[in-house]
Amino acid sequence: MKWRAFIVIFIGILGGLYFRTGANNNDEDDDKMMKNAVRTVSRTIAKKVFAPERPEGAGALVRRSIGTREIRHFTPFLMLDHLVGAGKGFPDHPHRGQETITYVLRGNVDHEDFTGAKGTIGPGDLQFMTAGRGIVHAEMPRVDEDGRAPEMMQLWVDLPEELKDTEPRYRDLLAKEIPIVNPDDNVEVRVISGEAYGVKSVQNLAYTPVVFYDYKVQPGGFIRQPVPDDFNVFLYVMKGSIRINGQEKVDQFYNAVFNEEGNTIAISVNVSAEDEARFILVGGKKLDQEIHQNGPFVETTKEKIQRAFFDFKACVNGFERANKWQSEIGKRMK
Template identity: 55%
Template sequence: MKLLLSFCIGIIAILYTASYHYTFNLRDLIPSTILADHFPANLTTNTTTTSTTNTTNTTPTDIIIPPTDTMTLPRSIRQVFLAIEQAEGAGARVRRSIGTPKLRHLSPFLMLDHFTIGTGAGFPDHPHRGQETITYLLSGGVDHEDFAGNRGTIGPGDLQFMTAGKGIMHAEMPHENPDGAPNVGMQLWVDLPKDLKYCEPRYRDLRSAEIPRATADDGRVTVKVISGQSHGVDSVRDLAYTPVWLLDIAVKPGGRVRQALPLGWNAFAYTLQGATVFGSGDQTRNVKEFHNVVFEQQGEFVEASVPDNAEEEGRFLLVAGQPLDQKVVQYGPFVVTSEEEVYQAMMDFRTASNGFEKSRGWESEIGKRMAF
């Protein structure tokens, strides 16, 4: 068995060397007998693709934020694309804009989902390793429960942060709202630095009332400073081991905002409502809701505005993160840095070992709400 497993790893290594950005499915490469022994059969098929990418960015040792009163270099737009709605989990719907062929990864970001979860749907018990998740709820309510004994409930405007580290198994299930409305939010996966891939898992909440607000342009711009700095408000928080800024920005008709971002960080905006004009001078794009706007690394700030004659405000999430100089090898919920670690993660989860010991026989209470 070990010889056969080594042979499979060798095949993957050859394919990886021959085509650096090639994406393949491990289920096509591993004999079914090994796959059955080392990986659970109930993972969804749209999260079982192994992708390998390598960022050319280096991780800066210091966070350098340009002074807002001397900024002159806006960030250009690299690409803009619509997040197409698709099925995910058990009955949920998501608009995924990172973690797709359009944008496989944007280090340190691995995935971005704009999710809608109705009654009878959700994300029952499932594992993770090697990444952190940030969940920002826009409406409704979502419960969390994991095998480490952590439980939490978030409502509109709240956030939860989970570090998978060496291994976690958890469930995320929606509330049944009295008016029957679905639960809507955002979930961002953030890569862990290689030397922290096997840290202890952790979980924590951040309530909407704890998040400071900033205003600009005579009140026409409002910024929820979840993490980072904006217009004199500093809300740097321990969201993830990899430094991340997360800003929820609303711009009224006639408003304009120039938001400084740390130099050299990767950044994107996801549009939630209305139409927003991104860019400066003659380099602008009018972007409607549910699009991802990816910015170039070079530049000091992002500029956004909403025309005077707009019928509604523009709202978007502006996210920036310190890039990691490491390979990404992802197989569904397992995010590591080598093919060998993928096989080890499957083995560890299947045998409830090396971080997954508590998964043996564990079932969440909230996952039992799922109507199969």
């Protein structure tokens, strides 16, 4: 009897250990689930602005949504233009202290600069240009083969202070190099820079870290795009309308800049919508530095801005090749 009692007690102890271990495992699983749930936080809209048409360059029409009174700067972003009327284009002009990202949606854009670089950005192509210590160039849009007016986006991005004196450079990204992902029948995304649905873009496109996605979402479609915690993020609608977090509506030609809290952007298109929505979703690493901008010159102090104007006029300190230089494509205006 004593042995039987001992065995019963022993089995009871083992059973208790087993169930306690199982309970601990369940607790660990619950903790993991809670942590995963906390990790996914959708950002909300901080500000929403409409981009009206305005003249730029030589008779061009753009819709500007960053670089305005409503959104002067949104580090690292300095300006966003949506070209909707080419005019004669953008003849010879300088840049310093920034990078530009040109995305051609339709038509072609010829470019040429004082280093001798020249070429054409075709439909679906992008050009990442680092102005660095100084560059002078021209950009001249052309109609497409069907005679339709060109359409493009251009984004100006601030450079970290330690890279503002770097040499100018280009990185051309061809349409055929851009991964296109269709996670379901309602969603298509061009992964220009970053990662979406497990697919990564071409790397090392710009000095300032940027993610850039071109989304097309059909009625009833939904996306949840992760974004880095230390990036500022905005969204610009080129076609249709969308909803953020299933609530706030963003219509065509509106730019929505997001609050910093959160690491995903949740976007949907109403099932009753008449057509698809197309928008760019862009994020950039926040730069902890002052922004002083005067036209195409971007520095961290007023004194450096004054110096940039002097250097450009005197053709020194990065602008030596600007002396008597004229682009060939700029001569089309004459």
